[in-house]
Amino acid sequence: MEILVLVKAVPDPEARLRPNAAGTAPDLDGVKWVLAGYDESAVEQALLLREAVPDSHVRALAVGPAPRTEEVLRAALALGCDGATWVEPPADLAIDPLLAARALAAAGRRSPFQLVLVGKQAMDDEAGLVGPAVAEHLAVPDFGPVVDLRWDAAGGRFRFARAVEGGLERLEAPPPIVVALQQAWNDPRTAKLQNVLRSRRAPIEKVPWPEVAAALGDRRARSVRTAFRLPPPRSGAKMIEYSTPEEAAQKLVRALREEARTFP
Amino acid sequence: MSGGALVLGEVRGGRLARASAEAVTVARRLVGPAGSGTVTGLVLAGAPAAAASELARTGVDRVLAVSDPTFDAFHASRTAAVAAAVATERSAAHVVVGGTAAGRELVGRLAARWDAAAVTGVVDLVPDGDRGFRAVRTVFSGRAFEEVRLEGPRAVWGTHPLAFAAPPPGPEAPVEARAISGGPSPVPGTAVGFEAASNASGPDLAEATVVVSGGRGLRAPENFHLVEELAGALGGAVGASRAVTDAGWRPTSYQVGQTGRTVTPQLYVAVGISGAIQHLVGMVGSRTIVAINSDPNAPIFKVADYGVVGDLFQIVPALTAEVRKVRGA
Numbered sequence: 001m002e003i004l005v006l007v008k009a010v011p012d013p014e015a016r017l018r019p020n021a022a023g024t025a026p027d028l029d030g031v032k033w034v035l036a037g038y039d040e041s042a043v044e045q046a047l048l049l050r051e052a053v054p055d056s057h058v059r060a061l062a063v064g065p066a067p068r069t070e071e072v073l074r075a076a077l078a079l080g081c082d083g084a085t086w087v088e089p090p091a092d093l094a095i096d097p098l099l100a101a102r103a104l105a106a107a108g109r110r111s112p113f114q115l116v117l118v119g120k121q122a123m124d125d126e127a128g129l130v131g132p133a134v135a136e137h138l139a140v141p142d143f144g145p146v147v148d149l150r151w152d153a154a155g156g157r158f159r160f161a162r163a164v165e166g167g168l169e170r171l172e173a174p175p176p177i178v179v180a181l182q183q184a185w186n187d188p189r190t191a192k193l194q195n196v197l198r199s200r201r202a203p204i205e206k207v208p209w210p211e212v213a214a215a216l217g218d219r220r221a222r223s224v225r226t227a228f229r230l231p232p233p234r235s236g237a238k239m240i241e242y243s244t245p246e247e248a249a250q251k252l253v254r255a256l257r258e259e260a261r262t263f264p
Numbered sequence: 265m266s267g268g269a270l271v272l273g274e275v276r277g278g279r280l281a282r283a284s285a286e287a288v289t290v291a292r293r294l295v296g297p298a299g300s301g302t303v304t305g306l307v308l309a310g311a312p313a314a315a316a317s318e319l320a321r322t323g324v325d326r327v328l329a330v331s332d333p334t335f336d337a338f339h340a341s342r343t344a345a346v347a348a349a350v351a352t353e354r355s356a357a358h359v360v361v362g363g364t365a366a367g368r369e370l371v372g373r374l375a376a377r378w379d380a381a382a383v384t385g386v387v388d389l390v391p392d393g394d395r396g397f398r399a400v401r402t403v404f405s406g407r408a409f410e411e412v413r414l415e416g417p418r419a420v421w422g423t424h425p426l427a428f429a430a431p432p433p434g435p436e437a438p439v440e441a442r443a444i445s446g447g448p449s450p451v452p453g454t455a456v457g458f459e460a461a462s463n464a465s466g467p468d469l470a471e472a473t474v475v476v477s478g479g480r481g482l483r484a485p486e487n488f489h490l491v492e493e494l495a496g497a498l499g500g501a502v503g504a505s506r507a508v509t510d511a512g513w514r515p516t517s518y519q520v521g522q523t524g525r526t527v528t529p530q531l532y533v534a535v536g537i538s539g540a541i542q543h544l545v546g547m548v549g550s551r552t553i554v555a556i557n558s559d560p561n562a563p564i565f566k567v568a569d570y571g572v573v574g575d576l577f578q579i580v581p582a583l584t585a586e587v588r589k590v591r592g593a
């Protein structure tokens with residue numbers, strides 16, 4: 001089985017977040033770029049399937065600038081992906097999720113695949129647009145947010161569940177499909193040191209930009225961020241003073257009803 | 265951007281999903297004051313009548329109802345194809361989709377199909393001069409807000425659940441039955457079953473206006489009912505810290521945080537949760553946060569609006585009783 005897993009470099013989720021001076025974007029100076037969250041779960045899922053299905057290969061695919069995109073592709077290789085493909089847009093071309101999806105689809109269709117794995121949403125922009133849009137461009141069905149993805153060899157189909165309102169919807173579908181993974185379903189492995197070292201020298205395939213540009217046509221990023229801000233700081237909790245639990249409960253309920261107005 | 269808007273009416277259990285009514289509120293604002301642009305509703309289902317009539321009472325100008333049982337199965341590609349065709353036919357500038365699991369999947373697919381700009385998780389709209397509106401949304405697990413301008417003649421807007429009020433029911437707009445000539449579509453998946461979540465008796469975590477989460481402070485799984493009873497009294501959903509899901513007290517579907525779900529309810533109550541950064545990123549977007557913890561120095565109090573320092577085994581039952589009393593239940 002040929003598995004493609006789409007990975008995006010995102011700012012370290014544990015790093016402190018602050019807006020730039022103009023308040024138009026996060027200040028990403030000196031930030032560490034990582035393969036995080038949903039995409040880690042997607043890579044883990046790809047590797048689990050490869051372990052379960054003989055003669056499978058996992059290729060990581062990313063669109064984005066140097067050096068961060070190359071770094072996350074190396075992180076994916078260190079985790080065990082067999083290959084990595086990189087689309088590097090010209091430095092002056094702004095990329096939004098839908099433009100990224102067109103570029104990813106153009107790169108993805110260069111070789112056959114049975115499964116494309118993506119994160120349900122990226123840890124930074126949380127758009128959740130890329131998976132469904134890639135699927136539309138590749139003209140294959142997409143499913144998300146998915147947990148518990150397995151290959152049914154006898155039936156020649158994938159079996160999985162979508163985490164929807166109120167429960168899990170169990171589904172099966174024949175390849176090829178695009179699957180957007182819910183996070184934290186599996187327990188992503190960490191790379192072994194020797195694999196990290198080996199991944200530094202592993203080849204990364206680069207897609208010639210003109211090939212991708214043809215798929216984009218004259219489209220540009222059509223979603224433009226005009227402001228970025230942190231929520232107003234919470235001034236610290238207002239502590240409820242009380243002498244009995246009942247008094248604490250009464251005071252709290254009164255505060256929620258009369259001050260915060262968030263009592264249901 | 266001006267021109268009309270199309271709202272997709274999602275059908276759940278025969279009824280209109282609340283998120284779709286919320287989407288009408290957004291569509292109305294996008295097309296401007298009454299009369300300046302029309303809002304069309306579109307319902308695709310085996311038996312669309314009840315939901316179509318509900319949608320027709322939300323303030324849309326007309327509803328198109330397509331009766332076709334294949335839409336009852338999950339079918340983003342087909343829905344996107346039909347929605348794009350209808351949006352083009354009606355010269356709509358906007359399509360608005362409510363923030364459900366299916367709705368979230370549809371936005372990217374539809375935007376790709378219709379060659380439109382798109383934004384998901386919209387929590388607010390701010391006027392943007394003669395360009396219409398910018399979308400406000402949360403990013404980085406609710407730790408920051410951004411404003412986004414959509415450029416070009418077409419845009420798909422996905423709303424965040426509960427961010428907009430659903431319009432109160434009004435007079436019913438005309439409902440028109442439509443047949444579709446959907447072209448060939450990719451082979452869909454086949455639904456083979458449904459497992460109701462064990463926390464499915466209340467609202468879903470992502471949609472709940474109230475979330476009560478329990479942490480390791482509860483000491484043992486058999487004490488978790490304290491959290492469940494408080495959530496029940498408040499009409500909310502139950503969440504948990506990773507300490508709880510890791511220990512197997514509750515399934516991972518309950519987990520709130522960096523490696524779990526992100527929740528943004530009106531009211532979040534953290535019971536016996538210390539407030540590790542990985543937990544905080546999943547709930548700091550909540551409107552009001554209450555923390556109950558025996559340790560006055562617990563970091564959860566730094567993000568909480570109201571804190572009760574005390575033994576949860578005493579405070580939580582008293583709180584549940586008080587809530588029941590006040591809500592008359």
Ligand SMILES: Cc1cc2nc3c(=O)[nH]c(=O)nc-3n(C[C@H](O)[C@H](O)[C@H](O)COP(=O)(O)OP(=O)(O)OC[C@H]3O[C@@H](n4cnc5c(N)ncnc54)[C@H](O)[C@@H]3O)c2cc1C
Pocket residue numbers: 478479480481482504505506507508519520521522523524525535536537538539540541542543546556557558559562574575576577
């Ligand atoms: C990569 C990574 C990802 C993670 N992702 C997540 C995530 O998604 N979600 C998440 O929640 N965590 C996550 N964690 C774990 C996180 O770091 C914390 O370990 C976890 O949140 C702690 O859970 P807790 O607050 O329930 O437990 P503890 O930290 O043990 O806190 C228990 C609290 O209960 C209080 N308490 C004890 N007894 C009582 C009592 N009788 N009455 C009142 N209060 C009492 C204590 O004072 C304490 O503050 C992640 C960690 C890592 C490294």
Ligand SMILES: Nc1ncnc2c1ncn2[C@@H]1O[C@H](COP(=O)(O)O)[C@@H](O)[C@H]1O
Pocket residue numbers: 006007008009038039042061062063064097100104117118119120121122123125126127128129130131
């Ligand atoms: N530039 C990119 N390169 C590769 N994969 C991406 C890129 N952007 C997004 N993805 C994938 O699409 C998922 C959803 O991203 P988004 O639509 O931006 O929330 C991510 O979790 C990745 O799997």
